[in-house]
Amino acid sequence: MKLTKISEIRRKELRQAAFEVLQLEGMAGATLEKVAQHAGASKGIVLHYFRNKQELFEHAMREANVALREAVVARLMLAKTPYERLEAVIEGNFEERFFRPSICHAWLSLCAEVPREPQLGRIQRVIHARMRSNLMSALKHLLPENECQVVALSITALIDGLWLRLGLQSEGLTREMALAEMRDYLQHRVPKMAPSNP
Amino acid sequence: MKLTKISEIRRKELRQAAFEVLQLEGMAGATLEKVAQHAGASKGIVLHYFRNKQELFEHAMREANVALREAVVARLMLAKTPYERLEAVIEGNFEERFFRPSICHAWLSLCAEVPREPQLGRIQRVIHARMRSNLMSALKHLLPENECQVVALSITALIDGLWLRLGLQSEGLTREMALAEMRDYLQHRVPKMAPSNP
Amino acid sequence: MKLTKISEIRRKELRQAAFEVLQLEGMAGATLEKVAQHAGASKGIVLHYFRNKQELFEHAMREANVALREAVVARLMLAKTPYERLEAVIEGNFEERFFRPSICHAWLSLCAEVPREPQLGRIQRVIHARMRSNLMSALKHLLPENECQVVALSITALIDGLWLRLGLQSEGLTREMALAEMRDYLQHRVPKMAPSNP
Amino acid sequence: MKLTKISEIRRKELRQAAFEVLQLEGMAGATLEKVAQHAGASKGIVLHYFRNKQELFEHAMREANVALREAVVARLMLAKTPYERLEAVIEGNFEERFFRPSICHAWLSLCAEVPREPQLGRIQRVIHARMRSNLMSALKHLLPENECQVVALSITALIDGLWLRLGLQSEGLTREMALAEMRDYLQHRVPKMAPSNP
DNA sequence: GATGAATGAGGGTTCATTCAT
DNA sequence: TATGAATGAACCCTCATTCAT
Secondary structure (H helix, E strand, O other): OOOOOHHHHHHHHHHHHHHHHHHHHHHHHOOHHHHHHHOOOOHHHHHHHOOOHHHHHHHHHHHHHHHHHHHHHHHHHHOOOHHHHHHHHHHHHOOOOOOOHHHHHHHHHHHHHHHHOHHHHHHHHHHHHHHHHHHHHHHOOOOOHHHHHHHHHHHHHHHHHHHHHHHHOOOOOOHHHHHHHHHHHHHHHOOOOOOOOO | OOOOOHHHHHHHHHHHHHHHHHHHHHHHHOOHHHHHHHOOOOHHHHHHHOOOHHHHHHHHHHHHHHHHHHHHHHHHHHOOOHHHHHHHHHHHHOOOOOOOHHHHHHHHHHHHHHHHOHHHHHHHHHHHHHHHHHHHHHHOOOOOHHHHHHHHHHHHHHHHHHHHHHHHOOOOOOHHHHHHHHHHHHHHHOOOOOOOOO | OOOOOHHHHHHHHHHHHHHHHHHHHHHHHOOHHHHHHHOOOOHHHHHHHOOOHHHHHHHHHHHHHHHHHHHHHHHHHHOOOHHHHHHHHHHHHOOOOOOOHHHHHHHHHHHHHHHHOHHHHHHHHHHHHHHHHHHHHHHOOOOOHHHHHHHHHHHHHHHHHHHHHHHHOOOOOOHHHHHHHHHHHHHHHOOOOOOOOO | OOOOOHHHHHHHHHHHHHHHHHHHHHHHHOOHHHHHHHOOOOHHHHHHHOOOHHHHHHHHHHHHHHHHHHHHHHHHHHOOOHHHHHHHHHHHHOOOOOOOHHHHHHHHHHHHHHHHOHHHHHHHHHHHHHHHHHHHHHHOOOOOHHHHHHHHHHHHHHHHHHHHHHHHOOOOOOHHHHHHHHHHHHHHHOOOOOOOOO
């Protein structure tokens, strides 16, 4: 999917610049000036492509989400068993290039705006719904129906909680520790094979 | 611990007002003017009692933390067994008066500032350390030593993840659902009794 | 007078679009972008045909003036007596398609710029001079020479005053009321026939 | 009526500064910076006393109107006969300190904003209503009832038309010429004495 | 001829902070 | 102690204008 028009190229550049500035400065510190500078452009051009700051960061959030989604999808396509699909979702969410303090921090900044920016809220909800749907489609082969919901929510909450901790950089959390946490949970809560139906 | 001096009363009022405004408006929208208004005071007085905005919200965070801590401590004192202490920590963190969207949102706003405000980071780290220590002191009676760390981190991550979700208000999460999640985790991961030492 | 060259057609479109936007948005709100949009063209093209914004609105004013002049001229050509010529001038100025709130408002916006835009001032002066000349050439047959100036100025002031009121849309002024005003004035101030020369 | 609080003094200064800048620069050119400068203050203070630019100029318009009203009222109080009251209204509107090109220009700028600023429109309507009421209360003693409305509107239209012309500074209109116009109108349209009731 | 990318200046507005009273 | 006047910096955003294609 090539971006033919220059406008789409610029828009992508600016979305990415916005997300990068977000990592460094948080939402309050992420001024249009800094985003423009980061993209090597003038301040005016930013609002030439995005109606306002809010729209810019909305697209930045969407872009970051797409990257995350693609990482998960790529792994899902290689997964053969339901359990492997669970692992795919989890490992996609902890890929090295995403699971970094600065990126977690950027997400945190976006999430903090959700209650006052309905657009961001909508994106957030889409992200959660997708994660849940991915988990459910795997879990329903591994657990009795009435447990799937609870376990799915636990997994997403664990992931979010670990991301939050990385964003806060407390306790020197590393990617390996996070993955160990997830594995420990799966091991104790989700059987590797579907229950034999008598 | 009575607040004898009038100045201490004012400070407390302002700390609380700050936290309330944070719930309503997030960090960016929490101006000194609004905090003053919320406390029924003039704008000037806020910086009479706190050196600057940052210091005010630092104290607001500390104050909110104290309330949470006291809720946990009160429950801990009633707990008799290690497992009950685990439950005390968890239930304290999900007490009805704290586990509300607006309050989760306020915490989220504060957390989003942590990477750029060392003082907030310090408070955050204290909170995490206390939670972990509380959990560890209970877990070490219930689990082999090498599993305690992992489980403690899982519990805190779960709690944080559920708070985050409440702050984002996605999926209509309720207090009951959150507690059910926690119980499900404990049930599958932590035995109610200490392992018999052979 | 056909507009042969395509460029002249475009210029005319843009002049008219400019005047229409002026009616809707006033001078401050009349951006080049909106004018272009209104003409179904791109923003760049506007300054391709007009050196700058000022020149565009100068031409818009001229164009609107031409339309008004033609309305008056058409009526003047049908008038046979001096008094009928007076009426022609007046009725031309209150023709239904011109005497509308939005158009009066556009003129008002242009007039407000006159003190700072010499070009607009020049056009304004031409308009006034023509009106005065039209009135004088009729009045000199109906009134003693020394009264003509005063009456001509009264008539133009009345017309302008009524336009202004329509632009402000206060008092629900209608075309009929305005014409009644003018007729009342003429009736009491200007005899229908030339004074008999003894 | 002394302005006790410093805030009221500042507000008055700023209102007047705003009106003065309006005279020099028109509405578009009347930036808050210039108003502040003109009042010898900082830009920030302007919005400390007025919520926004619109509110500032609304108050400026009101202030200018009050001055005009007081001039008329002062003359009205000295008038003994209905005809003198007519003259009072007219002469008040052409007082030397008001009937100046720059002031007419300022009013013109305000009027041009009326269609897009309901607040200004409201003030404008009050001004018109007062003028009309003043005229009517005098005219009803001098003219048959059915003519009063028309004459009152003619007078206000004449006044406005003459002000407009002064604002545009076309034809070298002077105060004396304007007054001569008004006198000429009255002379031919309004009898100096009440009609004798048979 | 026509488009729209790009710039940069400037405006309104918000706010933390300082100060005089 | 308490108020609110005053400042100045910074931000978002708008727009006329220029240019490359």
